[in-house]
Structure formats: C-alpha cells, structure tokens
Amino acid sequence: DQQVKQNSPSLSVQEGRISILNCDYTNSMFDYFLWYKKYPAEGPTFLISISSIKDKNEDGRFTVFLNKSAKHLSLHIVPSQPGDSAVYFCAASLRFGNEKLTFGTGTRLTIIP
Amino acid sequence: DVKVTQSSRYLVKRTGEKVFLECVQDMDHENMFWYRQDPGLGLRLIYFSYDVKMKEKGDIPEGYSVSREKKERFSLILESASTNQTSMYLCASRREGGAFFGQGTRLTVV
Numbered sequence: 420d421q422q423v424k425q426n427s428p429s430l431s432v433q434e435g436r437i438s439i440l441n442c443d444y445t446n447s448m449f450d451y452f453l454w455y456k457k458y459p460a461e462g463p464t465f466l467i468s469i470s471s472i473k474d475k476n477e478d479g480r481f482t483v484f485l486n487k488s489a490k491h492l493s494l495h496i497v498p499s500q501p502g503d504s505a506v507y508f509c510a511a512s513l514r515f516g517n518e519k520l521t522f523g524t525g526t527r528l529t530i531i532p
Numbered sequence: 533d534v535k536v537t538q539s540s541r542y543l544v545k546r547t548g549e550k551v552f553l554e555c556v557q558d559m560d561h562e563n564m565f566w567y568r569q570d571p572g573l574g575l576r577l578i579y580f581s582y583d584v585k586m587k588e589k590g591d592i593p594e595g596y597s598v599s600r601e602k603k604e605r606f607s608l609i610l611e612s613a614s615t616n617q618t619s620m621y622l623c624a625s626r627r628e629g630g631a632f633f634g635q636g637t638r639l640t641v642v
Contacts, residue, residue, distance in 0.1 A: 428572070453630050462536070462622055462633035463575070508574060519565060519590065520624075520631055524574035 422446045423511050425523035433531050438496040440526050442509035445490065449511035453520065454483060454494045457506045466507075467494070496528075504530045535559070538623050538634035545641050551610040553637050555623030562627060564606035566590075566598065569620040569636075581606055613641045 424443045432438045440454075450471035455463035469476040469483045469492070476483050482495045496503055506527050510520040539554035557564065562583055567575040567590075577590030579598040587598050595617060599607040606625075610617055618641045624631040 423574075425574075455630075455633075460541075460636065460638065462624075462636045465630035465632065468630055510575075519577055519580050520626070521577070522567070522575040524572060 421524070423509060423521050423523040425509060425526050427526050428524070429527045429529070431529045431531055432499050434501060435498045438499045438503065438528055438530070440494040440507050440528065442492045442523055443490055444511050446511070447490065448513055451512040451514060452483070452485060452492050453510045453512070454481075455508045455510060457508060457525070463508060499530045501530050501532055504528060536623055536625055536632050536634040538637050540637050541635060543637060543639045545613050545639065547614060547641055549613045551613050551639065553608040553621055553639070555606045555608070555634055556604050557625040557632070558604065559625060559627070559632065560603065561625035562603070563625060564600065565624045565626070565631065566606065566608045567622045567624065568592070569622060575622065578608065615641050617641050
C-alpha cells in the first residue's frame with residue numbers, strides 16, 4: 420500500500436523554464452511534508468518542507484505547494500538549471516518531529532541545456 | 533555542519549554471509565533510520581530507533597536486524613545475506629524537521 424505516490428517516473432524540462440514535480444498521498448494523518456534531491460551513489464539531501472498549517476513555502480528557486488483537500492503537493496523549481504538534474508523524492512510524516520518519513524517512488528528530473 | 537556517516541560506500545558479500553552496516557551521527561539526534569533504495573520502489577523503511585536500545589520494525593524488516601547500543605550509532609545487520617538484498621542502503625537521523633542522510637552503502641550480494 421503506497422501511501423505516498425509520485426506518478427511521473429521522469430520529467431524533462433528546458434533550462435530556464437519551470438519544473439513542476441507532483442506528489443499525492445493517501446494518509447490524511449500526514450501533517451508534515453518534505454522534498455529531497457538525490458544524485459546517483461549519494462544520499463538524499465533535504466530541499467524544502469511544509470507543514471499542514473501552510474499551503475505554500477518558498478526557499479529561493481524552490482517552492483512547495485500543499486493542497487490538503489486534494490492530498491496533493493507539488494515542488495516548483497524556477498528557473499531550472501542543469502545542476503537540478505537528479506531524482507526527487509517527496510516524503511511525509513505524521514508529525515513535525517520524531518516520526519519516520521514515508522517516501523514516494525521518486526521522479527527523475529532531467530534539465531535540457 | 534551536520535553529519536551522518538556510513539562505514540562503507542561499496543560492499544560485495546557472498547550469499548549466506550553475516551553483514552554489518554554501520555552508521556554514526558554527530559547531531560545528538562534521538563531518532564535514526566535505515567532505508568533501502570531500489571529502482572522504481574523509492575526509499576523503503578527497514579528499521580528505526582527512537583532511543584538507545586529501542587527499535588521498531590519498518591515496512592520491510594524481514595532478513596534484517598538492528599542494534600543501537602549508543603545514541604550516535606545505529607547498525608543494520610543482515611543475518612544471512614541473500615541476492616535479493618543487493619541494494620543501496622541509506623541511514624538517516626532526525627530530531628525535528630528534515631532527516632539527514634548518510635552517503636549510502638551500495639551492497640552487492642553474489
């Protein structure tokens with residue numbers, strides 16, 4: 420039972436354009452959401468997070484949007500750069516703090532120069 | 533700068549061997565996790581620990597055990613390695629907010 424889903428295994432975007440990565444979840448108890456970026460043969464690195472009391476969080480080129488009624492979140496990267504090419508995982512947690520993270524299956528983003 | 537260190541980047545082991553994967557964090561975090569990453573399956577939780585000597589099964593604990601004798605160290609043990617345990621293993625620690633991951637161990641069982 421996949422509680423966090425990333426339905427697009429891959430995405431290609433032209434350099435300079437906006438990249439939009441999507442994530443859906445089924446467990447309505449999740450109230451903290453995160454995005455991670457992963458390069459091959461490295462551990463995931465934390466990008467940005469959002470609490471369920473917000474619907475938007477922004478950090479530089481990265482913005483995460485949360486639609487609780489639809490159980491959907493998205494990561495926007497603008498402008499996209501070649502270094503953004505990586506696998507992106509969304510994750511969800513029951514609480515802000517001491518809980519396990521449940522991950523999606525990932526989306527491979529390729530930025531085309 | 534926060535740090536989670538896994539003892540090996542690459543390991544090759546034979547079927548039936550007992551394998552130890554070590555993870556150390558320097559952030560004084562109570563919570564530590566072991567995930568494995570496989571293509572198309574994302575990161576799946578094997579075991580986690582909320583405190584020293586405490587452990588909880590994750591989603592795929594079969595064939596694995598863990599040890600947490602000290603707060604900073606969380607070990608994953610493959611009791612008898614099998615080829616279906618060939619994978620990327622990722623250790624993480626968390627207190628609040630995001631979890632921090634180690635660099636990963638690519639384990640190949642032959």
